Every structure is written in structure tokens, then in C-alpha cells.
Amino acid sequence: xxxxxxxxxxxxxxxxxxxxxxxxxxxxxxxxxxxxxxxxxxxxxxxxxxxxxxxxxxxxxxxxxxxxxxxxxxxxxxxxxxxxxxxxxxxxxxxxxxxxxxxxxxxxxxxxxxxxxxxxxxxxxxxxxxxxxxxx
Amino acid sequence: xxxxxxxxxxxxxxxxxxxxxxxxxxxxxxxxxxxxxxxxxxxxxxxxxxxxxxxxxxxxxxxxxxxxxxxxxxxxxxxxxxxxxxxxxxxxxxxxxxxxxxxxxxxxxxxxxxxxxxxxxxxxxxxxxxxxxxxx
Amino acid sequence: xxxxxxxxxxxxxxxxxxxxxxxxxxxxxxxxxxxxxxxxxxxxxxxxxxxxxxxxxxxxxxxxxxxxxxxxxxxxxxxxxxxxxxxxxxxxxxxxxxxxxxxxxxxxxxxxxxxxxxxxxxxxxxxxxxxxxxxx
Amino acid sequence: xxxxxxxxxxxxxxxxxxxxxxxxxxxxxxxxxxxxxxxxxxxxxxxxxxxxxxxxxxxxxxxxxxxxxxxxxxxxxxxxxxxxxxxxxxxxxxxxxxxxxxxxxxxxxxxxxxxxxxxxxxxxxxxxxxxxxxxx
Numbered sequence: 183x184x185x186x187x188x189x190x191x192x193x194x195x196x197x198x199x200x201x202x203x204x205x206x207x208x209x210x211x212x213x214x215x216x217x218x219x220x221x222x223x224x225x226x227x228x229x230x231x232x233x234x235x236x237x238x239x240x241x242x243x244x245x246x247x248x249x250x251x252x253x254x255x256x257x258x259x260x261x262x263x264x265x266x267x268x269x270x271x272x273x274x275x276x277x278x279x280x281x282x283x284x285x286x287x288x289x290x291x292x293x294x295x296x297x298x299x300x301x302x303x304x305x306x307x308x309x310x311x312x313x314x315x316x317x318x
Numbered sequence: 319x320x321x322x323x324x325x326x327x328x329x330x331x332x333x334x335x336x337x338x339x340x341x342x343x344x345x346x347x348x349x350x351x352x353x354x355x356x357x358x359x360x361x362x363x364x365x366x367x368x369x370x371x372x373x374x375x376x377x378x379x380x381x382x383x384x385x386x387x388x389x390x391x392x393x394x395x396x397x398x399x400x401x402x403x404x405x406x407x408x409x410x411x412x413x414x415x416x417x418x419x420x421x422x423x424x425x426x427x428x429x430x431x432x433x434x435x436x437x438x439x440x441x442x443x444x445x446x447x448x449x450x451x452x453x454x
Numbered sequence: 455x456x457x458x459x460x461x462x463x464x465x466x467x468x469x470x471x472x473x474x475x476x477x478x479x480x481x482x483x484x485x486x487x488x489x490x491x492x493x494x495x496x497x498x499x500x501x502x503x504x505x506x507x508x509x510x511x512x513x514x515x516x517x518x519x520x521x522x523x524x525x526x527x528x529x530x531x532x533x534x535x536x537x538x539x540x541x542x543x544x545x546x547x548x549x550x551x552x553x554x555x556x557x558x559x560x561x562x563x564x565x566x567x568x569x570x571x572x573x574x575x576x577x578x579x580x581x582x583x584x585x586x587x588x589x590x
Numbered sequence: 591x592x593x594x595x596x597x598x599x600x601x602x603x604x605x606x607x608x609x610x611x612x613x614x615x616x617x618x619x620x621x622x623x624x625x626x627x628x629x630x631x632x633x634x635x636x637x638x639x640x641x642x643x644x645x646x647x648x649x650x651x652x653x654x655x656x657x658x659x660x661x662x663x664x665x666x667x668x669x670x671x672x673x674x675x676x677x678x679x680x681x682x683x684x685x686x687x688x689x690x691x692x693x694x695x696x697x698x699x700x701x702x703x704x705x706x707x708x709x710x711x712x713x714x715x716x717x718x719x720x721x722x723x724x725x726x
Contacts, residue, residue, distance in 0.1 A: 196353040197366050198615050202608040202663060203506055204367070208514050209484035209606060216480070217332045224392070230333050231340070231391035234475055242480050246518045255367035255610060256360070334481060336474040338527060339642055343470050344624070344650050348617035370611055378616050382654045391474060468625045469638050476639070489604040496664070502605050503612070503663035527639035528632070 184279050187262035188315055189222040192281065195257045205252035211288050212245070215276045218261040219292070226311055237299045238307075243271070244293040251287040253280065259287065265312060270304045271295055272312075320415050323398035324451055325358040328417065330394045341388035347424050348381070351412045354397040355428070362447055373435045374443075379407070380429040387423040389416065395423065401448060406440045407431055408448075456551050459534035460587055461494040464553065467529045477524035483560050484517070487548045490533040491564070498583055509571045510579075515543070516565040523559040525552065531559065537584060542576045543567055544584075592687050595670035596723055597630040600689065602666045613660035619696050620653070623684045626669040627700070634719055645707045646715075651679070652701040659695040661688065667695065673720060678712045679703055680720075 184190070193214065201207040220230045233240065253259055258281035266273050271293050278288040296305035320326075329350065337343040356366045369376065389395055394417035402409050407429050414424035432441035456462070465486065473479040492502045505512065525531055530553035538545050543565050550560035568577035592598075601622065609615040628638045641648065661667055666689035674681050679701050686696035704713035 196349065197356050198349050198352055198609055198617060200367070200610040201606055202503055202610065202612045203511050203513075204610045207606050208488070208517070209481045212481035212484055213332065213334050216334055220333050229392060231336070231474055239475050241475075241524070242521055244518075244520050245480070246516075248516050249514055252513070256365060334473055334479050337470055338472040338474065338476045338639055339647050339649075340474045344653070345470060345617045345620035348620055352616070367610055375611050377611075377660070378657055380654075380656050381616070382652075384652050385650055388649070468621065469628050470621050470624055472639070485604065485606050488606055492605050501664060503608075528637060 184260055184262065184284050185277065187264050187277075189218070189225060190260050190262040191218045191221050192258060192260050193217075195253050195255060195259070197255050200255050203252075205254055206257075208247075208249060211247060211249070211278065211290070214259075214261050214278060215274075215290055215292060218263055218276060219274060222263050228307070228311070238303070238305060239297045239300075240272075240294050240305075240308075241297055242292055243295050245290060247288065247290045249288055251280070251285060253278075253287055258282065260284075265315060267309070267312070270302065272308060320396055320398065320420050321413065323400050323413070325354070325361060326396050326398040327354050327357050328394060328396050329353075331389050331391060333391050336391050339388075341390055342393075344383075344385060347383060347385070347414065347426070350395075350397050350414060351410075351426055351428060354399055354412060355410055355430075358399050364443070364447070374439070374441065375433045375436075376408075376430050376441075376444075377433055378428055379431050381426060383424065383426045385424055387416070387421060389414075389423055394418070396420075401451060403445070403448070406438065408444060456532055456534065456556050457549065459536050459549070461490070461497060462532050462534040463490050463493050464530060464532050465489075467525050467527060467531070469527050472527050475524075477526055478529075480519075480521060483519060483521070483550065483562070486531075486533050486550060487546075487562055487564060490535055490548060491546060494535050500579070500583065510575070510577060511569045511572075512544075512566050512577075512580075513569055514564055515567050517562060519560065519562040521560055523552070523557060525550075525559055530554070532556075537587060539581070539584070542574065544580060592668055592670065592692050593685065595672050595685075597626070597633060598668050598670040599626045599629050600666060600668050601625075603661050603663060605663050608663050611660075613662055614665075616655075616657060619655060619657070619686065619698070622667075622669050622686060623682075623698055623700060626671055626684060627682055627702075630671050636715070636719065646711070646713060647705045647708075648680075648702050648713075648716075649705055650700055651703050653698060655696065655698045657696055659688070659693060661686075661695055666690065668692075673723060675717070675720070678710065680716060 199210040264275040274292040335346040400411040410428040471482040536547040546564040607618040672683040682700040
């Protein structure tokens with residue numbers, strides 16, 4: 183069952199993402215979660231590319247991933263996001279569910295910080311934006 | 319303007335597909351065209367993964383690509399397919415258009431053949447399937 | 455300073471691995487660590503592709519990564535492996551150091567299990583192979 | 591037999607580059623050829639990343655590829671470059687040979703132009719650099 187989330191994105195496995203084991207190569211889950219975070223930001227009016235152009239770079243400091251079941255060629259899936267703030271860190275809780283049976287296939291916790299011209303920064307833009315959405 | 323095609327797929331650039339020039343890295347166009355061919359086959363009831371499991375491997379023998387304009391972060395695009403058969407070869411004519419202004423950004427001609435257990439094969443499955451769709 | 459390890463591999467950043475922030479995209483560290491594990495296995499006479507062909511699939515169940523500093527275009531780096539066994543799990547401790555100054559840029563802990571025809575399996579091949587190398 | 595070239599690079603297939611057909615996915619040949627061009631430039635003292643930072647962007651305008659034989663897990667290969675200039679275009683002739691038997695597995699012709707702050711530019715840097723190496 184798909185748990186409630188702040189944002190979700192439905193995607194489909196692309197065959198080139200599968201490796202010689204016939205399943206989605208693990209590194210692609212990192213791609214999926216990154217893409218979901220960027221689409222989440224976009225849905226709130228923030229472009230990752232524009233942030234970079236303006237000197238702000240959100241970066242991942244730490245990431246924990248659990249691979250529960252493999253996605254395969256043809257699978258559609260739902261990638262979800264929840265978010266909490268700890269000090270200057272934004273921690274994204276990101277799950278992936280197979281669409282066909284809503285089985286949880288992947289969970290992750292992604293700890294990010296924002297750099298401003300390369301230095302750690304308490305990005306007020308994101309803080310204000312997420313003020314009402316952050317879990318406590 | 320988007321030309322008529324047998325099949326089209328609307329996709330969106332993912333930021334991880336952009337390289338340090340800030341544009342979609344060229345190799346991703348090959349991913350886009352492969353994914354579009356596989357979705358085209360699926361739309362006609364053929365799974366690339368199942369073909370492989372049954373001993374049939376469509377492979378690209380030759381590919382010509384023209385990169386006309388770069389896609390960038392945030393761009394949506396339409397990937398189209400037309401098809402013709404020459405002897406045992408299937409030749410896919412694949413264009414990519416930026417969705418916002420329907421500008422042609424990429425064209426390619428992808429010559430494929432089918433291997434059956436590693437040997438060249440005149441795949442009747444595909445031949446029959448595309449009988450009415452092949453341009454002459 | 456590069457810590458002692460069971461196996462190490464010297465690699466170089468490829469520009470297509472860098473994203474629009476001008477640094478190596480995070481997902482590539484997963485590629486680097488996977489490639490290092492497979493080369494480590496090969497150095498002990500085990501091919502990942504052959505294992506798959508024989509029904510054995512080592513899979514990653516859990517992975518924790520710390521991104522300490524970004525690698526950039528032109529950087530060479532050293533990817534190292536240590537290993538411990540916990541029950542049927544093989545846990546790879548994988549670090550990446552920038553070659554120029556031996557700075558630690560990335561650490562990870564990769565928990566793997568072996569599936570035999572899709573089922574959890576206490577792979578004796580790996581157990582015997584690593585008998586003398588496993589840290590306790 | 592490996593033909594004479596201006597530059598060559600020996601590389602090894604990484605398992606994550608193989609797809610569910612068990613062979614190197616076609617898009618990776620574009621990665622291999624890009625990486626070889628960038629290493630070729632570096633060997634002549636030119637960094638692709640620095641060119642970008644200074645406003646110069648070499649881009650691929652056209653590319654033709656022939657896939658003759660697939661590379662597989664474990665294969666080492668040699669990626670070679672020759673070069674000719676036609677007007678403001680630099681045309682790279684890039685072959686890939688399997689190292690074990692020196693069989694030609696891939697050939698390509700890569701037509702590039704240089705943009706300076708986004709506009710076509712007859713890059714004298716490259717012209718002077720390659721003056722003695724260009725085939726006529």
C-alpha cells in the first residue's frame with residue numbers, strides 16, 4: 183500500500199536501466215530518487231539548474247538505501263517523497279512502490295545540505311518554502 | 319512542427335542526464351531512441367525482454383545521428399518513430415522535438431537486424447506485425 | 455591517507471559522469487563501488503556474469519553512503535574494499551580516495567546477499583574463498 | 591589488427607554497462623568515444639572542463655556508428671582516434687577493438703564544431719594544436 187507523501191511521481195522502467203541480471207541496476211534507484219526530488223522542487227517553483235546558476239547547490243551528504251525487491255523491464259512504479267529538517271539538513275524520505283501491486287520495493291533516507299558558492303548555508307528559500315510541509 | 323509518425327512518446331529531461339556543459343549529454347539521445355523503440359514494440363504487443371528470453375535479440379547494426387539543438391534541464395520533448403524495411407533490416411527513422419516550440423532538436427536513422435540465438439534471422443513476427451505500417 | 459584494504463582499483467573520472475553542477479553525479483559512486491566489487495571478485499577468480507549464468511546472483515540488500523567531497527573532471531581516484539561476513543550477509547566496506555592528495559571523498563557500507571535461482575542462499579563458494587580474508 | 595592512430599586508450603567493460611541482452615548497451619559506445627576524445631585533448635594539454643569554463647564548448651553535430659560485434663562482461667578494448675578538419679569542422683574517426691583478438695568491434699565518424707559562448711567559432715586553439723596531426 184502506498185503511504186501518504188508530500189509528492190509522488192509515476193515512472194516506468196526503461197530497458198537500458200536493466201543490467202545483465204535482468205533487473206534494474208541499483209544505481210538507477212539513485213537516479214529515480216534524484217529526479218523525484220528535482221520534480222518535487224519544480225512543483226514548488228524551484229529549478230535545480232537555476233539554483234546552480236545562482237550559486238546554490240543542494241548536495242547529498244549521506245544516503246541510506248534498502249533494496250527490497252527488484253524492478254524489472256516493463257514495470258511502472260511510484261516514487262514518493264516526505265521531508266524533515268534537522269538543523270541545516272533537509273532529510274528526504276523516499277520510497278518506491280511497484281505500481282501493479284503497490285508493493286514497496288525500495289526505501290531511502292537522503293540527507294542533503296545546501297552549499298552557497300561552495301560553503302555550507304542555511305538556505306532560507308527552502309526553509310520558508312517547506313515551512314508548512316516539514317514533519318516534526 | 320512535429321511530422322506525422324507511427325508512434326510518439328512524450329518525455330522530460332532528467333537533470334542527471336545533463337553534463338557539465340549544462341545540456342543533455344549526447345549518449346542520452348541514444349537512450350531516448352532505444353526507449354522509444356521498445357515502447358513502440360510494446361504498443362504492438364512485443365516485449366523486448368521477452369523476445370530476449372525466447373532467443374530473439376534485435377540489435378542495432380548502424381546508427382546515424384544529427385544533433386541540431388541541445389535539450390536542457392526542464393525541457394519536455396516528443397520522440398517519434400517511423401519505420402521502413404530493407405531486406406532483413408528494419409530501419410527506424412527517429413526524431414526528437416522540443417515540446418515547448420515543436421523545434422526539431424535531433425534526427426536519427428537506426429538500422430537494426432534480428433538475431434535468433436546469435437544468428438541473423440528474418441524475423442517473421444516483426445515482418446507480419448509491421449506489414450501494414452512499413453513505408454515503401 | 456589511504457587505509458589498508460583487501461583490494462584497490464585506481465580509476466579516473468570520465469567527463470560524462472559529471473552533471474550540471476560540474477561534479478561527479480552521486481549515482482556514479484554506486485557504479486564505481488559495483489565495478490570495484492566485480493573486479494575484486496575477478497581477482498579471486500569469480501566472474502559476476504558467470505555466476506549469473508549459473509543461477510547465482512549476488513544482490514545488494516542495503517547500502518549506506520557518505521559523500522564527503524566531490525570528485526571533479528580530471529580527478530583520478532582509488533577505490534578500496536574491505537569485507538566482513540555476518541550470517542549469510544557479506545558486508546563490503548568501500549572507500550574512495552582522491553589520488554592526488556589521498557583525501558577520503560566517499561565511504562560506504564554495502565550489505566549483499568546471494569540468491570540462488572531467486573532464493574536466499576548461503577553461498578559456500580564465497581564463504582570458502584574469503585575464509586582467510588574476512589575481518590572478524 | 592589495430593590500425594595506426596593519433597591516440598589510443600585501453601579500457602575494460604564495466605558490468606553495469608551491460609544490459610539485459612548480456613552485452614554492452616549501445617549508448618555506452620558513445621560514452622567510450624567521448625571519454626577517448628577528452629583524454630586525447632588532455633594528452634595535448636586541453637581540458638574539456640576548462641574549455642567550458644572559458645566559454646568554449648566543443649559539441650557533436652553528427653555521428654555515424656557501426657556496431658560490428660558486441661563487447662561483453664570482462665572484455666578489455668582499445669579505443670583509437672584519428673582526426674581530420676573540414677572547414678570549421680573537426681571530424682574524429684574512432685574505432686574500438688577487442689583487446690584479446692584485436693577484432694574491430696565498432697567504428698564511428700564524429701563531426702564536431704566548437705561554440706564560443708553559444709556561437710559557431712573557428713577555434714584557432716584546436717587548429718594550431720592539431721596542425722601537424724590532421725590527415726588531409
